């Protein structure tokens with residue numbers, strides 16, 4: 007057990023994200039007046055200990071202290087309460103309420119997609135949390151399933167989402183850090199304006215909520231791709247496609263949240279109201295009036311007339327301001343793979359857990375700075391060098407284009423392979439195999455869609471590329487002595503001498519018989535016998551040839 011300050015004892019790690027490690031901890035004694043919640047000795051809490059790199063950054067520490075009051079006063083039933091902020095020596099830690107439940111990413115992975123009604127109701131509660139924080143001027147900037155904890159999802163039926171990591175993206179935005187380190191992450195949740203370095207407002211959270219809602223009902227975010235660059239391009243240029251099973255009113259909400267222009271997205275409060283209207287209108291027990299109201303949901307999706315701005319991104323008129331002059335993307339706000347942790351820093355190891363270094367879904371390795379430019383279209387001009395995002399893109403590209411060098415068995419080498427004759431294996435004749443198509447069950451109507459058991463992908467066992475000796479050539483099968491045919495005589499006309507002679511004799515005998523036994527002699531008008539006639543013909547031919555030869 008490790009003490010955090012004098013008031014808390016860390017017991018066991020609950021998980022590790024890119025910005026720090028979350029621990030289950032116990033309160034040793036009642037916290038002082040500076041804490042939002044004093045707590046009782048023996049009470050269990052969750053403590054996020056920020057990474058050392060963050061704790062060592064003077065700018066982060068300053069911001070941590072400055073934002074203290076904002077974070078501590080952010081209270082809402084759907085926001086994980088921050089009870090205390092500890093700054094002690096090299097340690098920065100956030101003391102939170104402990105939420106006894108999985109995060110939404112893990113839940114989705116284990117249980118499959120939600121029904122449209124359940125997804126709408128869950129997202130409505132998240133929108134409630136956003137509405138409260140936006141009203142307080144706080145933009146989350148890192149909305150994704152991994153940052154939604156599910157309290158009370160213990161089978162009681164009631165699911166209570168709680169948004170966590172408020173302010174972490176903002177704390178981690180450090181000019182020093184984002185310049186000297188590379189951030190990792192994937193861009194599945196990045197709003198187009200964030201990716202382009204345009205001013206950001208609370209509308210980035212609405213975009214995140216739209217992606218999250220889409221993922222809840224389909225099991226995957228709308229913009230995927232093999233590389234981060236591809237995903238980013240899709241956010242910027244591609245319209246999301248409506249899945250066929252999605253009810254129209256729910257799609258109207260998603261489509262409005264995913265508008266490229268932030269000012270066309272609904273405000274959080276309106277979003278929550280609209281989602282509840284949709285949930286009542288598309289359910290199995292919806293009255294005609296509720297169904298009608300759901301179909302007219304577009305009218306409820308009015309934008310926020312005064313969206314909260316993100317300091318330092320230009321939305322507040324302080325573009326490139328002191329608080330955040332270099333950060334264009336929220337720290338890893340985009341997650342191409344929802345399991346990948348948000349990060350502004352390279353991982354440095356630590357207790358394992360979801361999102362930890364051992365996490366196979368972590369998408370991008372940390373990259374050194376100073377690589378040549380080549381960033382996203384419309385990205386900001388950067389006089390100091392490439393923007394971290396540009397390097398991140400390149401990292402993803404490099405990762406995908408890496409050439410793997412491995413030993414290749416000569417028998418597999420297409421350049422070396424020679425045609426090899428093989429003795430045909432003696433097998434009983436087989437029926438030609440019909441291709442087998444698996445019959446897919448038709449998609450269930452949305453009203454009855456149940457969370458399905460996740461279909462885990464069977465990972466192939468890790469391949470070891472060890473040099474292998476080429477296999478010893480197979481011994482050649484001994485040649486059987488040629489079998490003579492039972493019939494020594496070949497069929498005439500197949501080039502066999504014996505066959506030809508036999509044919510000639512046969513013809514000769516046939517001609518003789520015809521000559522002697524038929525009235526042929528009378529027809530021709532000769533009295534010569536067969537052999538005399540043959541001799542006559544022979545002499546005539548001989549004379550003719552001699553005449554030709556002169």
Ligand SMILES: Nc1ncnc2c1ncn2[C@@H]1O[C@H](COP(=O)(O)OP(=O)(O)OP(=O)(O)O)[C@@H](O)[C@H]1O
Pocket residue numbers: 020021022023024025026027028052054086102103104105106107108109152153155170171345346347348349360361
């Ligand atoms: N208040 C809490 N109570 C219980 N568990 C928590 C709490 N906060 C976080 N956790 C758990 O701790 C783990 C790590 O959380 P953290 O927020 O650091 O990870 P992350 O969201 O994946 O990463 P990041 O947001 O930094 O990219 C998560 O699996 C989460 O479920």
